[in-house]
Amino acid sequence: MAESATTSRDSLELLPDAAQRYGAGDVEGWRAGALLLTFFLVSALSQVDRILPYIMAESIKAELSLNDTQIGLLTGVAFAVCYTLLSLPLARAADRGSPRFVLVSCIFLWSAMTALGGLASSFLLLALTRFGVAFGEAGAMPAAHAIIARRIRPERRGLAIGLFAMGIPLGTMVGFAAGGALGDALGWRMVLIGAGTIGLAIGAMALAVPGPTPPRKTEAISKEPFLRTSFALLSSPGFRWLFAGAVVASFAAAPFYVFVAPFLIRTHGFTASEAGLAFGLLQGLMGIAGTLLGGRFFDRAVRTGTGRVLGPPAIIFLLASIPMTAALFVPVGWVSILLLVPSMFSFAFMLPWGFGAAHLVAGEGREAMATSLVMIGSGLLGPAIGPLLVGVVSDAATAAGLANGLGIGLLLIPAASLLTCLALLTANRRVAARLRGAVTGDASHF
Template identity: 55%
Template sequence: MPSDDPSTVTPSTAAPFLRGRRAALLLGSLFLVSVFAQVDRILPFILAEAIKAELALSDTQIGLVTGLAFAACYALLSLPMARLCDHGSPRLVLLACTLTWSVMTALGGLATGFASLAASRFGVALGEAGAVPSSHSIIARRIGPTRRGIALGIFSTGIPIGTMVGFGLGGAIGEQYGWRAALVAAGLFGAVVGILAAIAAGPTPPIRRAASDASFWQESRALLAIPAFRALLVVAVCIGFAATPFYAFAATFLIRAHGFSTTQAGVAFGLSQGLLGAIGTLAGGRRFDASVRAGRAALLRAPMIAFAVAGLCTAAALFVADARLCVALMMPAMFAFAFMLPFAFGAAHRVAGVGREGMASSLAMIASGLVGPALGPLIVGVLSDGAAAAAAGARNGLAFGLLVVPAACAATVIACRIANRRMATAPPRSILDDGPPDLVTASTLRAG
């Protein structure tokens, strides 16, 4: 059996594709990795009120912890992690990253103030920066090309399911046993899942690269020089400003504005997000494939419509008096954010061309995961604190802060329209186009 030692690796010794039960075990374990990565990421959202009360934090500080402290580290490290996975053993990267974010999640349960809580979130982001690139690399090396799409779909479904588990089960555990217990439990289970995934993956040794391969910076500059790709990065930035503040404060809004308990908010928001997220991800994937096959010039037309509806409904949800109607009006946004995932990455892959999909994904992750997540929750927190102070402690001050979400949805619609025009004037290469890839060596293709 091949080892993970780079000195023994050649294309001919690359690990074979998995089939049957081994493939199912790998995909199941990677799905769980995706679930717990999302759980550990969003737990502070549903636990925010309890954390804020015990540690005496402001909404601005909560916005920093859930936004800047996580997003800056996560986004900035995604490209180096992707490069490490491409040129090293993604199994070892996944194991190290999973253990890192799980331990730091558990340590967050021991936080005594803002500084220690923020430090733990930096640690979680450090580990989770490698979750997607390492998992995608393992799938590429261990799952055959004809089943790779469904494999990536199964992995991505862990995002909405993880959100549902985090909000629902996390909120219940937090209310019953305290927010500290919820963080510690999530960390322990995440570590076990990471070890299981590393075992299921089997050997994923480094693949030798030709000396003429494009460098890290050459690949990045080449992609950023494409106008259509730059337009897609603007779309990703707008999505980050819409989605992250929504997830960071929606449950807290239900608690403050409509008197939900932590468990009620977690179940109502988490269950809705989990179901609509899973449906949206699968529906988005099928719709994207259908749009590609039909050769539509306006590839992003469907998500444009979804975000337009989401923005209008979210704006209304912030000011309705009925709690059930409020939750119902939040659902289009939950669907739209998930529906957009296959379109965002799929369009970026098509514009980038064969052999640059991984780098395209990493740049898109940075665009969506840095600016919006870093500044969005902070802006919401500042606006909320300002509105509450201006209205003598009004409970619904958070509604004014959350208007950032529908505004960002509107910006996403505009950005998608511009990106559609750019892609139409410069037709992208499909991953199914004939001809040899320009940045992938033949040995890499043979190794899977």
């Protein structure tokens, strides 16, 4: 109980009225801009390397003689296993030591594995390279968040996380739009090799720009075993429900990004280039709007001092589930694409709120661990089971003679969006009670 109260006091120290605790390592002006630009490029690159097999799935499937179930395994389980095994220890390494070293090492690893994926001659070899990509990506985001926590002032951190997270939708846009066009023109192998080469250059940039990262002030936390820290965070009801929200949201997001482009190609007759351009551009625009607005509104919610920092994304997920359902069955392709837009916005809007709330609950010195746990929630069951489940349902429905088998499988997305709304509303109440309890010294909320 004492440990819980200490964690909650640490959490409140991240609020603006305690911003003066930070200062020695803060960066301002152009230095902060250069730091966030670098991290934006890292975030975008990681998403491009993850997305490319999605938009090029039909070409990969044809050349390597795969089925939808194997595509689901290839794009889901590889990442989920690595997130489970490696994200927490890599996050602990970032919290304890040099997050810059962890970040740069991870970038070089996943970039090399992306390039090697272009040389794969079988499902097994391609899956092994995707394991390597997942290894690198498992540590990159926690390490980047640890640097942000040490270098960006607390009252600006929501926007900083939003700018960093903006790389995800823009990387998705580039991955779908450029990946589809280049895949048609050059072939999927050359695209993977080229993306890996670009990644090595951005890794060198990440090595130079952040500079030495100042040590944390909370040395006692750094000595805790990472499993103990993880269990301490998950013992908080607010963090548990946030974790649950990340899990169910991933059951909506993972199948969305894996199978929506193939859905548009099969059901509405788009080419890979057309589907990638339309889907990618809209996803990029919604991603920019979602992450920036999410970061701004999260900072505003923190400044109110109520601790209610998860209600808005919950409502957005609820509203997005309705047009998503309609998008799977309308007969006109461009209408289907437009009906996908609210879901694109909801996934981006959630990012600053989810990570920002996790940092608040975790407290100073646990930011990378909090990020890692949220990543595990969003990167484990959903990506592992969601695309696989959609692929199995699609194959079964198609075998049964149904014309829109993939659309039926994709009904998992609106169902998971509704569950995400419920989980986030519950987390909203729990997090608020936790932070209020820290102010009053009432540990009964914890």
